[in-house]
Amino acid sequence: MHDYSRMVPQATPETKPYWDGLKEGKLMIQRNKATGQAYFPPRPFDPRDPFAEVEWFQASGRGTLATYVISHRPPPGYEAPFSIAVVELEEGVKMMTNIIDCPQTPEVLQLDMPVELVCHKVNDEITLPLWRPAKGG
């Protein structure tokens, strides 16, 4: 497992519910109340309609592998080779992450494979949304 402590992000007022949710093991994202369409990263308005009402909701924690590279250039505290991936959530939004708990090889990391959320606590403030191959496909 990487040592994420040197890269640990810090919430802003706009993103605090997202990071607070992860601390409790919940992936909280936002959607347009009228259309139900989710968006990401968090902000107080829907970029498709900045005047619409929006709300926070808990995402399922299920997604698929959209794309990735396998980095051989680790920052300090990271174990190479390792995947830098984008997961497409069931709710239709994308996020950059690491795919963990599997060999970091092109043979294992197949595009569109199902993945599931793993909340990884770094410190009292920040828990990161990592993803792993979904159990039972």
Add this chain to the structure above:
Amino acid sequence: MVKPGSVAIVGASEMVSPLGVFPELSQLGLHAENAIRAMKETGLKPSEIDGVACAGASPTEVAYYLGITPKYVDGTSVGGCSFMIHVRHAAAAIESGLCTTVLITHGESGKSGIGRGGFPGGRQGLNAQFEQWAGPTGAPTMFTVPVMRYMNTYGVTEEQLAMVAVVQREYAARNPNAMMKEPMTVEDVLNSRMIAYPFRLFMCCLVTDGGGALILTSADRAKDFPTKPVYILGTGESVETPLVSQMEDFTSSRAFSVAGTTAFAEAGISRDDVDHLMIYDAFAHLPLYGLEDLGFVGRGEAARFIWDGNTRPGGKLPLNTNGGGLSYTHSGMYGMYALQESVRQMRGTAPAQVAGAKISVAHGVGGMFAASGTIIMSNERP
């Protein structure tokens, strides 16, 4: 919209070393030295320059350092395509009468790191919160993230990705200023060190020092200068997202498409009219995205187009004829060097000159598919 051919590039300077370094100059010094060379070429004095644009330094620094009192200032800094966007803004400013003569400068101590400003850090930016902790270490592990989706969608192979670098090396071999001139095969590329699968070392750009400058003025004044004018036919610009993970489509750049479409519409020319093309190649996949997003080939056809030899010396669409960021030079913000090669091709002075070329396109990227600028130019006034 700027009328095609109403503004021209009359001065150009580029500093690129085959060793890749200028250890005697700071970043600001590279801006200034190129500015002075471009002024010398045109016979202009600092007092005759009334517009300043740059990235990698502030226009305040450059204007002050050179003794210029500008009426027009552009500090657009959106990465390596900033210089294309400076050209676009300068053309509009000159045509609308904001100023008469714009100096655009670039200087980057990318290898030596002399007088180079630090990148802003912080833990609360969008990048820090939503990408950086996943462990990318700069462009090689970040700009490359979309490619697996592109290759998977269109069945593009690693060999085809490698071929982009191989073809550009053929041009670099003809260019005395290129850093990498040795002939290279697809096998050589695939045997080079893995950086970020599927990217090997030779699919990634060089890291060098360098700089350049351009001077633009109205086409009507261009005849007063000793240089061969290079007329601006059309320009475009756009941005998409600072987060590569949030691109709308990993197989296409929205910023490329918007900038390219705007530029071609303004120029009123078709893709078939283009004799020479520069597509900013920080990594081997960028010419593939660029050829498709600019409309030179259909979706998924770019890798085959290059594989079949269409872009190599003597091909029907010579591409990245200086050797590109992969083999010529890349100080960090490469767009200025792409513009300089287009100017050389239009002046007829390029080391790998495309015989009879009349129209050149220089297309740039900024950040990781974050921004884009496209400039279409010609040595004939329409």
